[in-house]
Amino acid sequence: DAGVIQSPRHEVTEMGQEVTLRCKPISGHDYLFWYRQTMMRGLELLIYFNNNVPIDDSGMPEDRFSAKMPNASFSTLKIQPSEPRDSAVYFCASSLSPSEQYFGPGTRLTVT
Amino acid sequence: GENVEQHPSTLSVQEGDSAVIKCTYSDSASNYFPWYKQELGKRPQLIIDIRSNVGEKKDQRIAVTLNKTAKHFSLHITETQPEDSAVYFCAASPTTSGTYKYIFGTGTRLKVLA
Numbered sequence: 001d002a003g004v005i006q007s008p009r010h011e012v013t014e015m016g017q018e019v020t021l022r023c024k025p026i027s028g029h030d031y032l033f034w035y036r037q038t039m040m041r042g043l044e045l046l047i048y049f050n051n052n053v054p055i056d057d058s059g060m061p062e063d064r065f066s067a068k069m070p071n072a073s074f075s076t077l078k079i080q081p082s083e084p085r086d087s088a089v090y091f092c093a094s095s096l097s098p099s100e101q102y103f104g105p106g107t108r109l110t111v112t
Numbered sequence: 113g114e115n116v117e118q119h120p121s122t123l124s125v126q127e128g129d130s131a132v133i134k135c136t137y138s139d140s141a142s143n144y145f146p147w148y149k150q151e152l153g154k155r156p157q158l159i160i161d162i163r164s165n166v167g168e169k170k171d172q173r174i175a176v177t178l179n180k181t182a183k184h185f186s187l188h189i190t191e192t193q194p195e196d197s198a199v200y201f202c203a204a205s206p207t208t209s210g211t212y213k214y215i216f217g218t219g220t221r222l223k224v225l226a
Contacts, residue, residue, distance in 0.1 A: 031212070043156070043201060043216040056213060091155065098205065098212030099144045099163075103155040 002026075004104030006092050012110045018080040021107045024073055025094030033101060034067055034077050035091040043091075049075065082111045114139040116204050118217025126225050131189045133220045135202035138183065142204035145178060145185045146214070151198045159200075160187070192224045 005024040013019055025032050033048040047057040052069045060067070064083070069075040079086055089108050093101040115138045125131050135145075143164035148156035162169045162176045162185065169176050173192075178185040185204075189196055199221050203214040 033214075042218050045213050048212070059213075099146065099161065100158060101146075101214065103148075103157070105155050 004092055004094050004102055006090075006104040006107050008107060009105060010108045010110075012112065013082055014112055015083055016081045017111075018078065019082045019086075019109060019111075021077040021079075021090050021092075021109070023075045023077070023092030023104060025075070025092070026096075026102060027073070029094035029096050029102075030072070031095045031098060031101070032069060032075050033093040033095075034075070035093065035103075036088045037091060037106075038088045046077070079109075082109075084111045087111050114142075114204070114213075114215045116202060116215045116217045118202050118220060120220060121218065122221045122223070124223045124225060125192050127192060127194060129192055131187075131192055131196070131222055131224075133187045133200055133202070133222070134184065135186070135204075135217050136182075136184050137204040137215070139204065139206065139215070140183070141206040142215075144205045145176070146203050146205075147174075147176060147187050148201045148203070149198045150201065150219075156201060189222075192222075194224050194226050197222055197224045 007022045030051050034046040036044050046059045047067045049069045067077045087110050089106045091106045092104045095101045118135045146161040149159045150156040160176050162178050173190050175188045199219045201219050202217040205214045
């Protein structure tokens with residue numbers, strides 16, 4: 001079992017650029033979660049999907065953020081345009097049920 | 113809104129001593145309480161969890177207790193070792209109300225001194 005896979009692991013971009021983060025959940029898991037982690041705000045849930053359908057996106061900070069899950073094995077989180085305050089570690093997690101979420105290795109995003 | 117408070121924010125113990133981290137939650141619909149360990153630069157990893165129909169759960173040197181009436185739950189680590197040094201997060205989540213959001217605590221940085 002490869003676990004949750006995220007890419008890229010590190011991303012450095014300039015303010016105003018579009019950023020796309022990618023996630024492959026554990027095979028068979030039907031819940032997928034996107035989190036953001038910063039020192040100031042801790043671990044925040046941005047959005048989660050069940051069976052590829054977005055269920056709760058109330059944590060998405062603003063319209064610059066969007067997430068999609070076109071199929072059971074792939075999801076993207078897009079930021080357009082990016083801003084320095086978006087700098088954080090973004091984690092994807094998946095689970096077979098609403099509990100027991102397994103986190104990916106994260107993408108460290110730096111926006112200059 | 114839902115809130116999970118976690119204390120202490122930092123904790124230093126001598127190797128071999130016990131460590132206790134406490135959390136309180138506000139949403140009475142919460143019925144699932146996981147604990148995650150995050151080492152520096154790594155992903156959060158589930159170490160133990162408890163559901164609201166259980167008061168205590170143990171797994172080797174770690175245990176979690178839940179007081180649903182008081183909305184408190186705690187992580188207990190006995191015989192601490194240097195490799196226990198990490199940030200620990202508690203979380204609370206409803207799993208039956210149709211929305212399955214984890215609300216995380218702010219984390220406890222545990223340092224085990226050799």
